[in-house]
Amino acid sequence: MDKFIQLTLTGLTNGAIFALVALGFVLIYKASDVINFAQGDFLLVGAYITYGLIVQVGLPWSVSLLLALIVAVALGIVVERFVLRPMIGEPIISVIMVTIGLSSLLRAIVTSFWGTMGRQFPKFLPTQPVEIAGATVPADRLIAMGVVAVLLVIFSVFFRRSREGIAMRATADDQQAALSMGISVQKIFAMAWSIAAVTAVLAGIIVANITELSFFAISAIGLHVFPVVILGGLDSIPGAIIGGVIIGLLQTFVAGYTPSQLALSSVIPFIVLIIILMVKPYGLFGEERIERV
């Protein structure tokens, strides 16, 4: 029973992190129909920049975190200005190919500065164990879960209530009509990419904090964005959250209850991905096309 609770809590934290990464991915897809293959690489950028600023530059963690977020916002703006804007009028598939290029570029930058060796991340979140219902969980995991929950609430309020959030959803619905409202579609794209980068950078920092700074482990987490969004539906924000939690829990339970030499836990998300594509290609919560015109 303790093990079950333990696994549930671990699974929920992992799931929350997946959800955070997937949220950004869905945002870009909704706003511009672009599948962003670089989403997972933003995690690396976040984790390594924060590491560099704390350990190599010697800044306090709070300042480093803030700078990493500023880099994320800038990344979104740069991508819109220098990658998306010149591609206006090109087929979506070309833009998607460009995100693959962006992914390689980001990975190359990270490895050229820091290599791929694992490093000790300066953990700034408290790690002492906390006891919940008979299971012990490190405090940083609980904090991570709390942070993600708060972020998800902030984003959903942003999309429901704020002018920019509504403009973003309007653009996702009908770009030309949004333009006719005076909404600057370029600004909306930059915003979607910036938010996507911010969520992924935060996720990267959280992951590095609760595990270690490992190029391959963080890349692997980035890769999970695909099973998560396929499960939840590419264009559904609630789907990203629920998909993230399901994949997180599933993976942790499989890891906990099957022999580790099978390595089932690392393939299970992708088995889910294939099954979902076969039975429900729009995912659990993919937006229904409204058919009355």
Place this chain on the structure above:
Amino acid sequence: MLSLNNIEVIYNDVILVLKGMSLEVPQGKIVALLGSNGAGKSTTLKAISGLLKPEDGEVTDGGIVFEGEEIHHKEASEIVKRGIFQVMEGRRVFGHLNVEENLIAGSYTRTDRQNVRQDIEHVYDYFPRLRERKNQTAGYLSGGEQQMLAIGRALMAKPKLVMLDEPSLGLAPLLVREIFNIIQRINQDEGTTILLVEQNARLALDVADYAYIMENGRIVLDGEPETLKSNADVREFYLGLNEVGTRKSYRDVKHYKRRKRWLS
């Protein structure tokens, strides 16, 4: 207030659609722009509102002047800020947003945020049906309700000039009457200038102060509605009447073709 001087519009660098199009919209008036399918009416409106760009269209010659300033190279968002708002053909409401969120989207360029709430209520006064459905997903509204929402969304921007592209499209005659009454009320009560594109010439000529008729990318006739209504060609081609009020014979159709050529 608005004038188009001999503008030329080309799509995809090759398709010439507007071939020296000129018109004037005076402040406070309702101006109708009539013409058959493919004449270039929607293209004219998009040229004014800066919406050609996503369709790879471009104003290649002539000029568009609004309140003394050239606007044909401005971004769509800039043009909305200056007070021109286009209600696009086919309503184009944001289907996954609810009614109220659609109205908020319409107010996007407003700087006086504190008045938005009050203006939403003002729109509901024009269209009580929207008030009843304010939390409903816009994609599931009826066609008429969507047209009301599209017009309400325009009001939210407090524009000086509203351009309506076929507001009667696909609506029952009674509803068309209702919508046209409201368009007239908006013109009178808000002082909003209106450029109205219509296939339904009869109705448009009833509400307009001045009308233009376009064929094949340029204006072929213009005048006061009363003058146009008594013009034999207009009666025949746009109002579906001929001099004796009977159905057209084959000979008349040939005649139609000949005269239509002359028109364009």
